[in-house]
Amino acid sequence: MPEFSSTVRVRYAETDKMGVAYHANYLVWFEVARCNLLRSLGSTYRDLEERGVMLPVIEARCAYRAPARYDDELEIRTSGALLSPARVEFTYAVRRRADGAALAEGRTEHAVVDQRGRPRRLPEDIQGVLA
Amino acid sequence: MPEFSSTVRVRYAETDKMGVAYHANYLVWFEVARCNLLRSLGSTYRDLEERGVMLPVIEARCAYRAPARYDDELEIRTSGALLSPARVEFTYAVRRRADGAALAEGRTEHAVVDQRGRPRRLPEDIQGVLA
Amino acid sequence: MPEFSSTVRVRYAETDKMGVAYHANYLVWFEVARCNLLRSLGSTYRDLEERGVMLPVIEARCAYRAPARYDDELEIRTSGALLSPARVEFTYAVRRRADGAALAEGRTEHAVVDQRGRPRRLPEDIQGVLA
Amino acid sequence: MPEFSSTVRVRYAETDKMGVAYHANYLVWFEVARCNLLRSLGSTYRDLEERGVMLPVIEARCAYRAPARYDDELEIRTSGALLSPARVEFTYAVRRRADGAALAEGRTEHAVVDQRGRPRRLPEDIQGVLA
Numbered sequence: 001m002p003e004f005s006s007t008v009r010v011r012y013a014e015t016d017k018m019g020v021a022y023h024a025n026y027l028v029w030f031e032v033a034r035c036n037l038l039r040s041l042g043s044t045y046r047d048l049e050e051r052g053v054m055l056p057v058i059e060a061r062c063a064y065r066a067p068a069r070y071d072d073e074l075e076i077r078t079s080g081a082l083l084s085p086a087r088v089e090f091t092y093a094v095r096r097r098a099d100g101a102a103l104a105e106g107r108t109e110h111a112v113v114d115q116r117g118r119p120r121r122l123p124e125d126i127q128g129v130l131a
Numbered sequence: 132m133p134e135f136s137s138t139v140r141v142r143y144a145e146t147d148k149m150g151v152a153y154h155a156n157y158l159v160w161f162e163v164a165r166c167n168l169l170r171s172l173g174s175t176y177r178d179l180e181e182r183g184v185m186l187p188v189i190e191a192r193c194a195y196r197a198p199a200r201y202d203d204e205l206e207i208r209t210s211g212a213l214l215s216p217a218r219v220e221f222t223y224a225v226r227r228r229a230d231g232a233a234l235a236e237g238r239t240e241h242a243v244v245d246q247r248g249r250p251r252r253l254p255e256d257i258q259g260v261l262a
Numbered sequence: 263m264p265e266f267s268s269t270v271r272v273r274y275a276e277t278d279k280m281g282v283a284y285h286a287n288y289l290v291w292f293e294v295a296r297c298n299l300l301r302s303l304g305s306t307y308r309d310l311e312e313r314g315v316m317l318p319v320i321e322a323r324c325a326y327r328a329p330a331r332y333d334d335e336l337e338i339r340t341s342g343a344l345l346s347p348a349r350v351e352f353t354y355a356v357r358r359r360a361d362g363a364a365l366a367e368g369r370t371e372h373a374v375v376d377q378r379g380r381p382r383r384l385p386e387d388i389q390g391v392l393a
Numbered sequence: 394m395p396e397f398s399s400t401v402r403v404r405y406a407e408t409d410k411m412g413v414a415y416h417a418n419y420l421v422w423f424e425v426a427r428c429n430l431l432r433s434l435g436s437t438y439r440d441l442e443e444r445g446v447m448l449p450v451i452e453a454r455c456a457y458r459a460p461a462r463y464d465d466e467l468e469i470r471t472s473g474a475l476l477s478p479a480r481v482e483f484t485y486a487v488r489r490r491a492d493g494a495a496l497a498e499g500r501t502e503h504a505v506v507d508q509r510g511r512p513r514r515l516p517e518d519i520q521g522v523l524a
Contacts, residue, residue, distance in 0.1 A: 012428070012438070013284050013421040017180075017277040017332055023188040024162075024275060027155035028406040035405070035464070045405070046464040049148075057154040061192035067248075070279055071428070071439040117198075143297070143307070144290040144417060146410040148463055153406050159275040166274070166333070176274070177333040201410055202297070202308040279442075285450040286420035293417075311410075319416040323454035329510075379460075 002129060003079040004037040007097070010072045020067035026094065026104055027060055033076040034090045034108070041129040053123060055088060055110040062106035066096075073097040082130045085121040086112045133260060134210040135168040138228070141203045151198035157225065157235055158191055164207040165221045165239070172260040184254060186219060186241040193237035197227075204228040213261045216252040217243045264391060265341040266299040269359070272334045282329035288356065288366055289322055295338040296352045296370070303391040315385060317350060317372040324368035328358075335359040344392045347383040348374045395522060396472040397430040400490070403465045413460035419487065419497055420453055426469040427483045427501070434522040446516060448481060448503040455499035459489075466490040475523045478514040479505045 008029050016022040035045045048055070068074055077093045087109065094104040114120045122130075139160050147153040166176045179186070199205055208224045218240065225235040245251045253261075270291050278284040297307045310317070330336055339355045349371065356366040376382045384392075401422050409415040428438045441448070461467055470486045480502065487497040507513045515523075 009425075011421060012278055012424050013286060015279040016274055017279065017281045018185060018187065019279045020187075022275050023191060024155045024158035027158065028404060031155075031405050032402075044464060054149060056149065056151075056198070057195060059192070059194045060154060061190070063190045064188060067187070071437060140294075142290060143293050143409055144415050147405055148408040148410070148412045150410045155406060159273060162274050163271075175333060202306060280447060280449065282449075285453060286417045286424075289417035289420065316411060318411065318413075318460070319457060321454070321456045322416060323452070325452045326450060329449070 001079050001081050002037065002041060003077060004033070004040045006033040006036040006076045006078065008032055008074050008076065010068050010070050010074065012070055015070045020069055023062070023064060026062050026064070026106060029074065029076055029094070030060075030078070030090070030092045030106055030108055033078040033092055034080065037078045037080055037090070043126060048126070051123065052114050053120070054113050054115065056113060057108050058111050059109040060106070062104055064104050066101050066103050068094070068096065068103050074103065080130045082122070082127055083109070085127065086119050088112065088122065088130060132210050132212050133168065133172060134208060135164070135171045137164040137167040137207045137209065139163055139205050139207065141199050141201050141205065143201055146201045151200055154193070154195060157193045157195070157237060160205065160207055160225070161191075161209070161221070161223045161237055161239055164209040164223055165211065168209045168211055168221070174257060179257070182254065183245050184251070185244050185246065187244060188239050189242050190240040191237070193235055195235050197232055197234050199225070199227065199234050205234065211261045213253070213258055214240070216258065217250050219243065219253065219261060263341050263343050264299065264303060265339060266295070266302045268295040268298040268338045268340065270294055270336050270338065272330050272332050272336065274332055277332045282331055285324070285326060288324045288326070288368060291336065291338055291356070292322075292340070292352070292354050292368055292370055295340040295354055296342065299340045299342055299352070305388060310388070313385065314376050315382070316375050316377065318375060319370050320373050321371040322368070324366055326366050328363055328365050330356070330358065330365050336365065342392045344384070344389055345371070347389065348381050350374065350384065350392065394472050394474050395430065395434060396470060397426070397433045399426040399429040399469045399471065401425055401467050401469065403461050403463050403467065405463055408463045413462055416455070416457060419455045419457075419499060422467065422469055422487070423453075423471070423483070423485045423499055423501055426471040426485055427473065430471045430473055430483070436519060441519070444516065445507050446513070447506050447508065449506060450501050451504050452502040453499070455497055457497050459494050459496050461487070461489065461496050467496065473523045475515070475520055476502070478520065479512050481505065481515065481523060
């Protein structure tokens, strides 16, 4: 189960009036992280889509431990796993780089579909790296 | 356990290149829905914050059944429940108004804290309506 | 030159750590407003796209007079004008409903293109209502 | 007039159903770029705010030349200039790294205010680097 570490820096646009990062942005950062993971494995999500493979999110969850603040550099550790030839899962752990504080953990589950939204199998090469 | 129905219309900004609503936006719509629920109960989240009560999300999840598309009118049914005097939960069900299709279900859990982030009890009047 | 008035309520997600609505969201609200304008004229932007007409933004500007705050109800007055058969402009004025305060004014200019991004003329019926 | 080059990669969340980056995101990227510029000059916008200096956007504009697509790496060249001791401007040029295509140009103008929104002068050290 390959793992990969990505970095994002909290944008002003991503904060809210509580002075911290708005919770929905973690799902966006998860997307950044899993795309970086795929890239590190020799594929890109853009390539996948061009080959007719989409990975829509069918379930997402996130537990928030401590707030991220504006300009914080966050490390997102991600790993992916094949649940079936047509179902993939990614898990995420978010830390603040400056002090190592654990900020959040999450998980997304994805269907594998073609451009018309019909179930299909993940290509063998991607199955290989996620297995 | 009071329930309330809100409507949002999918904005162009909320779609992605798959042609459907991007999944993180459901968490934003959940926020709109629970704030409308509070308003319907005679309080507003803005008032709550001005009284020194914040309800940061400590856990969020969403299961996606079918895609929402640009310009779709969505109905979000929400209900809230008191888990403890310092812990609240809301659940959500999202349907497309046009055909009644069930699009997603979700849940958020919230701590009750003061402006400095310290745990506190929910005011009695709000406890009353959520119990 | 038809005019139309839309209402949006500032979402928590749209605020930033300054405690006010983040400036980029005005462009999103402008989009909501011009789509409502088209709808009021008997067409929808979704229909337009299904007829192979896209209106990508080629220029946008906004002047900010006073901040919008969380939960504020905003009125956005919009009007559209045909600059040429292949060029459209919309202008916007944003007020806070509660006190009528002028918050912002803006303008967007749009090309008229087909699904492949090639210039095309706006359909006659839409030209008619915007002229 | 110092200049600085930042890189952002277009996120899936930032695309829309036209298959390209949604136009409002350029304002967000501009914010990333000017904060990086300040950082390169030895200050950070977070520090500025902690010193009681806010730079709210009072005018923003962007001209869009060609669409950015998902996963594109974008270079944003930014420079800042002092219009007065209490007024700052930044300009931006966005290019796609892969082919150097010019995608957009923009400008933001900012007031200098304290935490209560009252006009104030920019600190001397920041004036120095922007002059």
